[in-house]
Amino acid sequence: MFSFFNNKKAQSLKDLPPFWKEYAAQFSQTKPINEQSDFVVLDTETTGFDYNKDRILCIGALHLKDSKIHINNSFEIFVNQSHYNAESATIHGILKNEPIVKLSEYEALKAFLSYVGNSVLVAHHTKFDLTMINKALERHGLPSLKNKSLDTVFLYKKSLLRSPLIERKEDYSLDELADKFNISKKDRHTALGDAYITALLFLKILKKMKEKSGPLVFKRFF
Amino acid sequence: MKNTISHRVADFLKNYPPFNMLPLQVLEDISLxxxxxxxxxxxxxxxEEDLPHTHFYVVHKGAVALSKAPGKEIVDLCDEGDIFGLRPLMAQENYKMTAITYEESILYAVPIGVFKPYVLKNKAIGTFLLESFASNTRNPYAKNHRGKLYGEALDQADADLVPLLDVQQVRRSKNIICCEPHTPIKDIAQTMRTHKIGAVLVLDKKLPLGIITDKDLRNKIATGDFSVQDEASKIMSSPVITYPESLSVTQAQMGMMASSVSHLCITKDGTPHTEAIGMVSKHDIMLSVGNNPSVLIKAIQRAKKTKDLKRIRLGIMKLLRGYLQQGIPMTLTTKIISELNNACTRQIIALSLKKMSSPPPCPFVWLAIGSQGRNEQLLHTDQDNAIIFEQQKDAFGHNNQSYFMSLAKKINKGLLKIGYDYCPAEMMASNPKWCLSIEEWEQHVKQWISSPGKNEILLSSIFFDFSPVYGDSSLTDRLTKTIFKSLEKHPIFTTHLAAGALQSPPPSGFFRSFLVEQNGQNKDNFDLKRRTLMPLTDAARVLTLSKHIRGINNTAERFEKLADLEPNNQELYMACSYAIKALLKFRTKQGILHNDSGRYIDLKSLSKEERLKLKRTFKTIKEIQELINIRFKVSQLL
Structure with a gap:
């Protein structure tokens, strides 16, 4: 626990493990982002909302390319955590000692990085999921994620009309938007199930934006 | 490894054939x-002619239209759980059709490599696919196309020589309506009545011996030549003309002409010496050759499931499109199409009543309100309907409303299935506010008329165009009387109604002042309904109510009646009648073009001539609004 790696300061570049270097190398070239880009839509289930105290229990993610989702290329990993919060268990339904295959946090992160590569990350409330992942990376002495990311809440708000007559809320929950876009809420509160709902939401919001203002300019969304 | 999404997919697939014939474990593997x-x-x-994909498709959400070529007539519409694009993969040939999403859709693409082994291994699945593909569509071409699951089965893709096996026929061939040579004729006539059919096969040990048709009953029984107690063999026409299953439309037509009969029998090998497996009537041929209103009406009345009606509806749309193209007068078109739409609704009601555990506790009437009530609904749009039932409580003091609400729920759902969207304002009979006893309705309309606020006017303008579709129309007569009585007592209501009719003034000119909706998806489009149709229907309503004209709901007819009654305004009223017809036609054409309600028009897509026509209607609307303003002294209200 008190290893050198857990020191707040990240490891110097050359000390970083090979899998990180492989991951980071994919960002040496910047490529333009458009509708045909690789997207990874993800969701995490956590023990709670405290970035420092709470931990990731599950990461679910799927690849989206040309509006297609390949099921056997989806990602669902459960993480072994010593910290556990009984309250949040009522939401995500992951029990502490549930007999499912779980990885250590380090292995989970390793698998996740190799899965996402340099794709654009998409989530609902992206900041939360990415901060949780970055905090975990930090605990293992690794730098933060290098991927570009999009947030379906932000995109939805952007897709709305600008009019003083329309009441714009600050925030929109996944449930609320799933209802608005008529997406079935089956498997809500499983990481991969939520990722799937988010993916459909993402596609539908892009469609709505295209209807409203023509071809998408992704640059404006970051 | 299984995951949440593959579970979800498997969970969906397991409800639909042929996937429901596979063990769940296999489905999970496929889903992955x-x-x-x-x-x-x-x-x-x-x-068409594209190389086959590595996948075939299952519709999860939305709908996919299959057609011979883009923009061509739709051959089949696949919705939730339907499979398409499988046959070419099995036969290893290019696509014979074009598939285009009809709505926003989510598809599951199943790799053929994963699925094929199960089809070859599992005979039930193979047979199922062959059979279901053969019966899934009314269009003979599609039938042919889909029937060839294994490529080698049939090879006569010639457009004129397509096997005739449409839905109804296949269904009937499984359950042939027949009798024995010694069955009494009376029994046969009763069977024909029950099944609503015009002919019965006489079978002897499953072999076709003869046939008895309506004509035989007319020529041999009604004339007194034979008695109703006689046996079937006495009056049947024999021998029966038999054909094999691969009979084509043309062959069938020629066969009927040659032997001047209207029914052909399908047997296993095409001779009278093998088992009868089906019958083809002129009616079936007409269905597959083209659509005509009387055939469609019959098909509607015979429909046993909502799904059948959905298919018939495609035929109605085809008919409508034909009428518009051929320039059939709009008055006639609206009459025929609304009658067909009403027949669909009536059949849905009849089917829903059958599903209820008990018959209705008292007489009731199903009302179409709004545009449906005015018989102006050509395309399927929203549902607007209501129920009036006779007594509030039954003999035991139970409230009757709950029975009619649960009936209405079934009906509303059925209507949704055949393409009527739920009314966003919930003006549907399954809403407790729109499912009331006659007394409650009377109280309501009295209250609307005696204290007309904005809401009351709006409700009245939708509700007062009611017309009975199903049930006891004496209830609607009673309500109409109440309305007119209250109107006499409260003349101010008419003024309010008139004010309501003036709420959306027509656009005054072109381009610069062409009123285009300000926001939303239809930003650049013109709201045809709100700007032109509504002002005219509102005007017609208030004018006819003030003249105490009853029983005419259709806006064009209302104006024609008004023209009769007021010769000095005849020209204007006739112009209005013309305008509403022109606008309805416009809306319908636009709706068909864009597969929507036709409410919003893309101005850029209009030809110069169309714009001129539209402009002429604006002028008429303006004039009728001026007339209303003066006649009902609306300005006093303001």
Whole structure:
């Protein structure tokens, strides 16, 4: 626990493990982002909302390319955590000692990085999921994620009309938007199930934006 | 490894054939290899002569239209759980059809490599696919196309020589209506009545011996030549003309002409010496050759499931399109199409009543309100309906409303299935506010008329165009009387109604002042309904109510009646009648073009001539609004 790696300061570049270097190398070239880009839509289930105290229990993610989702290329990993919060268990339904295959946090992160590569990350409330992942990376002495990311809440708000007559809320929950876009809420509160709902939401919001203002300019969304 | 999404997919597939014939474990394995595609409306999936994809498709959400070529007539519409694009993969040939999303859709693409082993291994699945593909569509071409699951089965793709096996026929061939040679004729006539059919096969040990048709009953029984107690063999026409299953439309037509009969029998090998497996009537041929109103009406009345009606509706749309193209007068077109739409509704009601555990506790009437009530609904749009029932409580003091609400729920759902969207304002009979006893309705309309606020006027303008569709119309007569009585007592209501009719003034001119909706998806489009149709229907309503004209709901007819009654305004009223017809036609054409309600018009898509026509209606609307303003002294209200 008190290893050198857990020191707040990240490891110097050359000390970083090979899998990180492989991951980071994919960002040496910047490529333009458009509708045909690789997207990874993800969701995490956590023990709670405290970035420092709470931990990731599950990461679910799927690849989206040309509006297609390949099921056997989806990602669902459960993480072994010593910290556990009984309250949040009522939401995500992951029990502490549930007999499912779980990885250590380090292995989970390793698998996740190799899965996402340099794709654009998409989530609902992206900041939360990415901060949780970055905090975990930090605990293992690794730098933060290098991927570009999009947030379906932000995109939805952007897709709305600008009019003083329309009441714009600050925030929109996944449930609320799933209802608005008529997406079935089956498997809500499983990481991969939520990722799937988010993916459909993402596609539908892009469609709505295209209807409203023509071809998408992704640059404006970051 | 299984995951949440593959579970979800398997869970969906297990409800639909042929996947429901596979063990869940296998479905899970297949699901893992599927990819999910999200497609917007009108996106091309594959085109005729394209090389086959590595996947076939299952519709998860939305709908996909199959046609011979893009923009051509739709051959089949696949919705939730339907499979398409499988046959070419099995036969290893190019696509014979074009598939385009009809709505925004989510598709599951199943890799053929994963699925094929199960089809070859599992005979039930193979047979199922062959059979179901053969019966899934009314269009003979599609039938032919889909029937060839294994490529070698049939090879006569000639457009004129397509096997005739449409839905009704296949269904009937499984359950042939027949009798024995010694069955009494009376029994046969009763059977024919029950099944609503015009002919019965006389079978002897499953072999076709003869046939008895309506004509035989007329020529041999009604004339007194034979008695109703006689046996079937006495009056049957024999021998029966038999054909094999691979009979084509043309062959069938020629066969009927040659032997001047209207029914052909299908046997196993095409001779009278093998088992009878089906019958083809002129009616079936007409269905597959083209659509005509009387055939459609019959098909509607015979429909046993909502799904059948959905298919018939495609035929109605085809008919409508034909009428518009051929320039059939709008008055006639509206009459025929609304009658067909009403027949669909009536059949849905009849089917729903059958599903109820008990018959209705008291007489009731199903009302179409709004545009349906005015018989102006050509395309399927929203549902607007209500129920009036006779007594509030039954003999035991139970409230009757709950019975009619649960009936209405079934009906509303059925209507939704055949293409009427739920009314966003909930003006539907399954809403407790729109499912009331006659007394409650009377109280309501009295209250609306005596204290007309904005809401009351709006409600009245929708509700007062009611017309009975099903049930006891004496209830609607009673309500109409109440309305007119209250109107006499409260003349101010008419003024309010008139004010309501003036709420949306027509656009005054072109381009610069062409009123285009300000926001939303239809930003650049013109709201045809609000700007032109509504002002005219509102005007017609208030004018006819003030003249105490009853029983005419159709806006064009209302104006014609008004023209009769007021010769000095005849020219204007006739112009209004013309305008509403022109606008309805416009709306319907636009709706068909864009597969929507036709409410919003893309101005850029209009030809100069169309714009001129539209402009002429604006002028008429302006004039009728001026007339209303003066006659009802609306300005006093303001």
């Amino acid at each position: 290899e599927i990819h999910i595609e999200y497609l917007e409306k009108d996106q091309l999936i594959f085109q």
